Amino acid sequence: MAFFVLKRLVQSVFVMIAVAFLAFSLFRFVGDPVSQMTGVETSEQDRERLREDLGLNDAFVVQFLRFTGDMLQGDFGYSYRTRQPVAEMIGSRIPATLELGTVALLISLVVGVPAGVYTALRPRGFVSQTILMTTLVGVSIPTFVIGIMLIFLFGVQLGWLPTFGRGGTVEIGGWTSSLFTVEGWRALILPALTLGVYQLTLTMRLVRAEMMEVMRSDYIRFATARGIPYRSLYFRHALSNTMVPVITIIGLQFGGVIAFSIVTESVFQWPGLGLLFLDSIRFVDIPVMGVYLVVIAFFFVLVNMAVDLLYVAIDPRLRVREAA
Amino acid sequence: MLTRLIQSEPVYLFLRSPAAILAAFVAILVIGGAVLAPLLAQSDPYDLSSFSLMDGLQPPVWQGGDPRFLLGTDDQGRDMVSAILYGARLSLMIGLMSMVIASVLGVGLGLAAGYFGGRFDAIVMRIADVQLALPAILTALLIDGISRGVLPPEVHQDLRVAVLTLAIALSLWVNFARTARASVFVERNKDYVQAAMIMGQHPLRVMLRHILPNIMGPLLVIMTVDLASAILLEATLSFLGIGLPADSPSLGTLIRIGMQFLLSGEWWILWVPTLFLVALVVSINVLGDFLRDVFNPRLR
Numbered sequence: 001m002a003f004f005v006l007k008r009l010v011q012s013v014f015v016m017i018a019v020a021f022l023a024f025s026l027f028r029f030v031g032d033p034v035s036q037m038t039g040v041e042t043s044e045q046d047r048e049r050l051r052e053d054l055g056l057n058d059a060f061v062v063q064f065l066r067f068t069g070d071m072l073q074g075d076f077g078y079s080y081r082t083r084q085p086v087a088e089m090i091g092s093r094i095p096a097t098l099e100l101g102t103v104a105l106l107i108s109l110v111v112g113v114p115a116g117v118y119t120a121l122r123p124r125g126f127v128s129q130t131i132l133m134t135t136l137v138g139v140s141i142p143t144f145v146i147g148i149m150l151i152f153l154f155g156v157q158l159g160w161l162p163t164f165g166r167g168g169t170v171e172i173g174g175w176t177s178s179l180f181t182v183e184g185w186r187a188l189i190l191p192a193l194t195l196g197v198y199q200l201t202l203t204m205r206l207v208r209a210e211m212m213e214v215m216r217s218d219y220i221r222f223a224t225a226r227g228i229p230y231r232s233l234y235f236r237h238a239l240s241n242t243m244v245p246v247i248t249i250i251g252l253q254f255g256g257v258i259a260f261s262i263v264t265e266s267v268f269q270w271p272g273l274g275l276l277f278l279d280s281i282r283f284v285d286i287p288v289m290g291v292y293l294v295v296i297a298f299f300f301v302l303v304n305m306a307v308d309l310l311y312v313a314i315d316p317r318l319r320v321r322e323a324a
Numbered sequence: 325m326l327t328r329l330i331q332s333e334p335v336y337l338f339l340r341s342p343a344a345i346l347a348a349f350v351a352i353l354v355i356g357g358a359v360l361a362p363l364l365a366q367s368d369p370y371d372l373s374s375f376s377l378m379d380g381l382q383p384p385v386w387q388g389g390d391p392r393f394l395l396g397t398d399d400q401g402r403d404m405v406s407a408i409l410y411g412a413r414l415s416l417m418i419g420l421m422s423m424v425i426a427s428v429l430g431v432g433l434g435l436a437a438g439y440f441g442g443r444f445d446a447i448v449m450r451i452a453d454v455q456l457a458l459p460a461i462l463t464a465l466l467i468d469g470i471s472r473g474v475l476p477p478e479v480h481q482d483l484r485v486a487v488l489t490l491a492i493a494l495s496l497w498v499n500f501a502r503t504a505r506a507s508v509f510v511e512r513n514k515d516y517v518q519a520a521m522i523m524g525q526h527p528l529r530v531m532l533r534h535i536l537p538n539i540m541g542p543l544l545v546i547m548t549v550d551l552a553s554a555i556l557l558e559a560t561l562s563f564l565g566i567g568l569p570a571d572s573p574s575l576g577t578l579i580r581i582g583m584q585f586l587l588s589g590e591w592w593i594l595w596v597p598t599l600f601l602v603a604l605v606v607s608i609n610v611l612g613d614f615l616r617d618v619f620n621p622r623l624r
Contacts (some may be wrong), residue, residue: 030473140606142556144563145598148583156587259459266564278564281469289469300457 008308012301017068019297023290024067027077030286071294081285089276090291095176096166097272100191100264101257105250107196108203113246115200116207117239120215135201143260147194147267154190162187164269191268195260199253206249210242243314251307258296334618347610354604358416361409368406383592398581398593407578408600414574415601418489419555425493426554427547430500435531437501438508449505452498463495464557468566481569488567492557496550503546507539541619548612552605559601575601 027033034051042050051057055066070077076086119128138146155163166178167187178184214220215238223237262274269275273292280288338344357364397403437445455463471487472480480487511517512535520530561567562576573581575597582594 026470026473030470137606140552140609141602142560142605144560144579145602148579148586148594148598151586255457256459259462262461262465263560263564277465278566281465281472281566284469284472286473289466293466 004312005309008305012305015301016294016297019294020068020071021064023294024064026290026293027067027286028063076291077287079280079285079288081280081283081288086287086291089288090273090295092176093271093273093276094295096178096270097258097261097265097274099177099179100188100195100270100272101254101261103188103192104195104199104257104261105253107192108199108253109250111196112200112203113207116204117211117234119204120208120211121234123212131204135204138197138201143194143198143263144267146197147191147264150190150194151267161190163190166271191264191270194267195257195264198260199257202249202253202256203246207242207246210245211238214238214241240314244311247307247310247314251303254303255300258299337618338614341614343610344614347607347614350603350607351611354412354600354607355416357409358412361406361413364405364409366406367403368410383590398590404592404596407573408575408597411573411575411578411597412600412604414485414568414572415555415558415576415604418485418492418558418574419551422489422492422496422554422558423547423551425489426496426550427500427543429493430497431504431536431543433497434501434504435508435535438505439512439527439531439535445505448501452501455495455498460492460495460553460557461560464491464561465564465566467491467494468561484568484572488558488561491561492554495557496554499546499550500543503542504539507542508535511535511538545612545616545619548608548615552608552612555601555608556605575604 033054033056034047038047038050055063058066074087076090078084079086079089082089115131119131122128151163154161162183165187167183167185168181169176169178169184170180171177172180178188220233220238223233228237258274261270261272262277264270265272265274266278273295276288277292279285280292338348362368398407433448437448468487468491471483471491475483475487508531517530517534520534525534558567558574559576559579562574563580565580568574568577578597579594579601582597585591585593
């Protein structure tokens with residue numbers, strides 16, 4: 001077990017080094033940092049002095065090591081656009097995106113898993129067919145159109161929910177949260193639904209496929225023959241055996257949630273990481289782009305590690321194999 | 325020849341699938357409209373002199389608008405019908421081109437990786453794995469951002485369409501590469517390929533003349549599905565304001581412009597291009613699903 005965790009840790013460190021390298025190359029080779037920092041009037045000597053002061057004339061490896069060292073100490077440099085420290089800019093945006101993404105994932109699980117189980121158990125029923133048809137349409141409609149439709153229906157026509165921003169927020173130890181006010185929740189519903197719908201269809205289809213596979217297996221047939229009550233059969237025997245692939249897909253979906261949060265945040269003007277990333281692309285704010293990549297990769301790695309550990313917790317066979 | 329075509333299996337299945345017929349009908353309508361846009365449209369949305377501010381914000385005909393503008397006009401007085409026809413033309417062109425580039429690149433790399441195996445295969449597949457972990461939209465955004473940094477602003481403005489096409493193509497090639505590689509692994513050990521290799525034919529000839537035609541089925545399915553993805557990706561990027569600017573509007577740009585009218589009463593400026601886009605993408609996806617069933621008899 002300890003060996004397993006250690007191996008994953010080492011792999012993760014390598015992934016992070018690769019991403020840091022990418023961010024560094026972006027910073028170093030896309031556009032000239034010196035010309036970004038100086039004006040037109042700066043003389044050639046001043047530029048050369050700045051270049052020397054910043055250490056841009058040092059060997060590539062030395063520069064990369066310095067870059068990585070600074071990052072590890074929490075120094076992410078300054079934005080070209082706002083001249084603020086990037087760490088502050090990113091840090092202030094993380095809570096908004098994480099809360100949005102988590103609620104969206106929860107929606108996709110709370111609705112997707114039961115819907116998947118139901119459609120697997122009654123594949124020919126009217127309700128199942130309706131659910132399946134709806135999800136097929138849901139997959140084909142782009143995220144931003146779903147967002148626009150929700151805004152139009154609940155924001156404009158019915159006037160029930162706000163259509164932009166985070167509503168009321170509460171500051172708890174540096175974490176700006178919208179989960180503790182009614183206004184905050186009201187503002188969260190539409191963006192989270194928009195982001196969750198696509199994930200929901202994926203979750204549902206996967207659970208359905210796995211469930212149908214398991215229901216055909218011998219041990220389920222045998223359990224049915226033993227006269228085990230259906231509720232126990234479906235949820236204890238069948239569903240718990242579909243959990244490993246489901247958890248994998250949740251880990252993979254995290255990437256999708258982050259990527260599509262860019263779109264969702266843009267539609268709802270949600271002040272999160274995605275909106276910041278879009279602005280940094282529009283204004284060629286390379287430091288922010290680079291750090292965004294590093295932060296996202298860090299979340300990816302964390303989630304994947306958590307998923308791997310969950311496997312071991314869920315599937316006893318993996319524990320046995322590790323021990324052997 | 326014609327009777328053979330009519331009696332063939334795909335056509336037989338097609339005529340028995342109402343969803344596929346409907347989807348094909350919608351797709352032909354939209355694509356036809358886009359191709360013939362210069363003939364069908366009454367005004368050119370790129371030409372400022374062809375429309376007038378005086379005609380701005382006309383509702384569609386059935387809501388009492390000017391009979392010259394079937395689906396109304398936007399705030400600049402652009403005819404919505406002309407705007408969506410030209411918009412779809414641009415969207416389809418970018419979608420098709422990026423799909424073609426992605427398929428040539430992906431199939432080429434996949435064929436070579438499957439055929440030669442070894443280190444080349446390992447490198448290509450590692451890159452593919454990394455890219456698969458990143459969602460396509462993130463890759464496209466990054467490529468676009470990098471190109472903005474590398475190219476001077478004026479050049480970037482001129483190369484807008486090319487950059488966008490390339491960014492989309494580079495985020496979609498992985499599907500083609502993986503499918504091609506997997507199919508080559510199956511085909512490579514079959515007798516006809518072995519025979520061709522033993523005859524001393526050039527690897528390029530074996531790959532393109534012998535293997536490629538035999539793995540076209542699954543590739544065709546991916547081409548259809550990826551065409552829909554490419555169109556969606558372009559629309560999303562343009563909607564985010566990263567893609568095409570307002571003076572050469574694709575469907576995504578039109579939707580972004582229409583968002584400004586979401587809160588006011590002019591619903592048609594937003595919903596006409598949105599419904600047009602959804603109809604196009606859904607119909608292509610349904611056709612893709614149909615093709616998948618045709619090429620995969622086990623699913624029938």
